[in-house]
Amino acid sequence: MEYSVKAGIFDLDGVITKTARQHAKAWKRMFDEYNEEREDSGKEPFKSFSIEEDYPKYVDGIPRYDGVREFLRSRNIDLPKGSPDDDPHRETICGLGNRKNRLLLEIIKDEGVEVFRKNINQIKQWKADGLRIAVISSSKNCRQILQSTGLEDMFEARVDGVVSQERNIKGKPEPDIFLEAAKELGVSPEEAMIVEDAIAGTQAGKKGNFKLVTGIINGATKEELLQNGADIAVNSLEEVNLKIKNLRSPAALPSAVKNIEQLKSRFKEHKPLFFLDFDGTLAPIVTHHQDAAMDPEMKNIVEKLASEYKIAVISGRGLSDVKKRVGLENIYYAGSHGFEISGPGNFSKDNEEAKKILPVFEKTEPVLKERLKHIQGVEFERKKFTLAIHYRQAAGSAEEEVHRITEEVLAKHKQLKIGEGKKVIEIRPNLEWDKGKAVEILKMKIGNSETAAYSVYIGDDVTDEDAFETLENGLGILVGDHGKETYADFRLKDVEEVKEFLSKLL
Numbered sequence: 493m494e495y496s497v498k499a500g501i502f503d504l505d506g507v508i509t510k511t512a513r514q515h516a517k518a519w520k521r522m523f524d525e526y527n528e529e530r531e532d533s534g535k536e537p538f539k540s541f542s543i544e545e546d547y548p549k550y551v552d553g554i555p556r557y558d559g560v561r562e563f564l565r566s567r568n569i570d571l572p573k574g575s576p577d578d579d580p581h582r583e584t585i586c587g588l589g590n591r592k593n594r595l596l597l598e599i600i601k602d603e604g605v606e607v608f609r610k611n612i613n614q615i616k617q618w619k620a621d622g623l624r625i626a627v628i629s630s631s632k633n634c635r636q637i638l639q640s641t642g643l644e645d646m647f648e649a650r651v652d653g654v655v656s657q658e659r660n661i662k663g664k665p666e667p668d669i670f671l672e673a674a675k676e677l678g679v680s681p682e683e684a685m686i687v688e689d690a691i692a693g694t695q696a697g698k699k700g701n702f703k704l705v706t707g708i709i710n711g712a713t714k715e716e717l718l719q720n721g722a723d724i725a726v727n728s729l730e731e732v733n734l735k736i737k738n739l740r741s742p743a744a745l746p747s748a749v750k751n752i753e754q755l756k757s758r759f760k761e762h763k764p765l766f767f768l769d770f771d772g773t774l775a776p777i778v779t780h781h782q783d784a785a786m787d788p789e790m791k792n793i794v795e796k797l798a799s800e801y802k803i804a805v806i807s808g809r810g811l812s813d814v815k816k817r818v819g820l821e822n823i824y825y826a827g828s829h830g831f832e833i834s835g836p837g838n839f840s841k842d843n844e845e846a847k848k849i850l851p852v853f854e855k856t857e858p859v860l861k862e863r864l865k866h867i868q869g870v871e872f873e874r875k876k877f878t879l880a881i882h883y884r885q886a887a888g889s890a891e892e893e894v895h896r897i898t899e900e901v902l903a904k905h906k907q908l909k910i911g912e913g914k915k916v917i918e919i920r921p922n923l924e925w926d927k928g929k930a931v932e933i934l935k936m937k938i939g940n941s942e943t944a945a946y947s948v949y950i951g952d953d954v955t956d957e958d959a960f961e962t963l964e965n966g967l968g969i970l971v972g973d974h975g976k977e978t979y980a981d982f983r984l985k986d987v988e989e990v991k992e993f994l995s996k997l998l
């Protein structure tokens with residue numbers, strides 16, 4: 493399974509460095525020393541700290557003083573908190589925490605810090621492929637450990653025990669430390685993977701709704717990690733198949749035609765669902781939007797493709813319009829940029845929220861027509877859920893005015909928003925909805941309830957970027973160049989190359 497993410501947030505101990513073992517050793521030395529002192533002073537009999545049981549349960553992955561408190565609580569020992577400046581021999585939570593830290597630094601000084609080389613090499617490779625990366629740790633020694641291993645400059649962001657204290661960030665199993673790192677990288681949790689070896693960490697990842705919680709089997713078992721929020725549990729990061737979502741210039745994309753053999757063998761392994769845009773992909777862009785058509789050869793190819801693969805045409809055009817232009821019965825369609833969907837067996841799904849906004853179009857359309865009527869060449873195209881204002885035939889000098897007037901009118905109608913296309917302004921309901929959402933719905937429907945079904949999306953316009961960006965487990969192919977950076981993986985020159993590419997799959 494391939495996971496599509498923009499960023500990775502990596503725990504330090506147990507993922508990057510082998511310091512988890514050294515932390516465990518320091519905790520044991522400290523608690524055993526302290527428990528002996530308690531026995532000597534006539535308190536409860538000595539019972540040693542268990543690295544196998546106590547370490548993962550009470551202290552692994554959580555802030556130092558919280559770890560002291562949790563373990564002591566498990567033994568019914570209640571100590572005052574004290575202060576972070578407490579001497580390591582003061583009998584307070586902070587005193588014992590400071591004692592553990594002194595022991596840890598001694599151990600690290602004696603033994604040095606070992607690293608998980610395979611994980612580091614994989615992270616470096618992902619970084620080179622465009623993954624944004626951050627390191628997190630509950631430890632206040634994180635920076636020092638990274639420095640000692642020469643890894644300090646590798647990460648774009650670091651949120652550790654020191655930063656957490658300064659910013660008052662809650663420790664794991666709360667997700668806050670990961671959320672802070674995501675914020676520093678400028679990504680949302682839904683766009684990021686977290687990697688953790690500790691149960692408190694996988695629980696935090698789950699609570700934070702991260703796209704992918706990867707557990708590293710290193711102490712906690714595979715079952716424990718999976719039961720505590722990990723989506724996958726692996727021995728090393730080499731086992732994780734990431735697709736890194738990053739923007740590239742269309743010109744930098746490899747050609748889908750030139751790489752056809754590689755793609756064909758990929759499609760043999762995972763039979764894809766095909767999502768095809770209409771204008772600019774199946775039909776060439778023409779001056780008048782009413783004249784756009786697939787040529788008979790393209791129609792024939794798509795028809796044959798539909799007999800081998802499941803297909804959906806995803807268009808900015810109205811549903812009835814695009815259906816008529818494609819003219820194939822046995823395939824799925826999404827029109828009005830995904831607000832209306834239909835398919836074989838009377839399958840039909842309109843966006844219910846968007847339906848409520850339709851009366852606003854009735855008010856806005858006449859105002860726009862009136863305000864834009866003096867600009868020659870402007871054409872309106874009303875679809876069920878969207879309104880296009882075409883300016884392909886207007887003078888270049890008028891484009892700015894068309895945009896300005898449309899923005900002025902729309903400023904009074906917050907339920908609508910403006911999108912861009914090729915020489916067209918697309919007015920649509922101001923909802924979190926786009927072609928990407930339509931693809932998700934169709935994947936559930938035609939991929940037999942598998943959101944993970946392997947998919948190929950081919951499109952030419954900026955509106956197709958919504959689908960490229962959200963595409964899970966599959967690949968995006970950009971046709972031509974829409975003048976912006978793209979989330980697509982491959983490119984095809986034009987509609988003719990789309991034809992060539994699709995026919996080579998038959």
Ligand SMILES: O=P(O)(O)OC[C@H]1O[C@H](O[C@H]2O[C@H](CO)[C@@H](O)[C@H](O)[C@H]2O)[C@H](O)[C@@H](O)[C@@H]1O
Pocket residue numbers: 769770771772773776777778779780781782784806807808809810873880882884913914915916918953955
């Ligand atoms: O999502 P698509 O299927 O690519 O549809 C996007 C828009 O395509 C049409 O407009 C574009 O193609 C016209 C015909 O070639 C061209 O004249 C216009 O300038 C392009 O913007 C269609 O008319 C729109 O409704 C679609 O949203």
